[in-house]
Amino acid sequence: MWVVKIGGSLSRDPLLEEWLRQLSDLGGGRVVIVPGGGGFADQVREHQAVWRFDxxxxxxxxxxxMAQHALLMQGVCRNLVVAATEAQIRRALHDGRAAVWAPLDMLRQEANLLTNWDVSSDSLAAWLANRLNAERLFVVKSCKIEPGQSIAHYTAQGVLDRRFAEFTRDASYLVELVNKNDWSRVRDQLLHAATP
Structure with missing residues (x-):
């Protein structure tokens, strides 16, 4: 099973449709998409700055x-299954479909290690990959991705959040950062993994 985090920066990008269609077509039964918050999350930051809520x-x-972005993704690609729980994700994969995670099980009443801005949807994707025992985690970004650079490098650049390295430090899966234009590389890996 692969977890593919698609950054919120793609929410208005024409490439989003291609990513979703290809992941749905080629990743049925083995891909879980994690949406970024995109402009919806930017609104949260703006409102918190005005109202100073916790x-x-x-x-x-x-x-x-993120859940809104998941619904947007399914609106763009109707073959995706919106899944809010681990059981729903596993059901979608069992049925040969690609799932897009609406992480409603992450709602909290009390503060914990996940409830601050050091944890973005990137870290939540790693959290999910850990929970699902994924084989790979792809993080799709709009910015330039230089081959061979470390997670620490991308954290220092602000491309990844401050907790991502912690969530992936002992991961049993491969972590790859890819640029939004690198679909063909991901496609080739999906096709290769499907070959017996």
């Missing part, structure tokens, strides 16, 4: 932003 409220709003 990070638990902001976290819950950002989770809902």
């Amino acid at each position: 990070d638990v409220a902001a976290h819950n709003m950002a989770v809902l932003a």
Whole structure:
């Protein structure tokens, strides 16, 4: 099973449709898409700056932003199955479909290690990959990705959040950062993995 995090920066990009269609067509039964919060999460940050509500409220709003983006993705590609729980994800994969995660099970009443802005949808994708015992985690970004650079490098550049390295440090899966234009590389790996 592969987890593919698609950054919220693609929410208005024409390439989003291609990514979703290809992942749905080639990744049925083995791909879980994690949406970024995109402009929906940006609105959370703006409103928190105005109203000064706490990070638990902001976290819950950002989770809902990811869920909105999941619904947007399914609207763009109707073959995707929106799944809010691990059981729903596994059911979608069992049925030969690609799932897109609406992380409503991440809503919180109390502060914990996940309820602050050091944890973005990138770290939540790693959290999910850990929970699902994924084989790979792809993180799709709009910015330039230089081959061979470390997670620490991308954290320092602000491309990944501050907790991503912690969530992936002992991961049993391969972590790859890819640019939004690198679909063909991901496609080739999906096709290769499907060959017996």
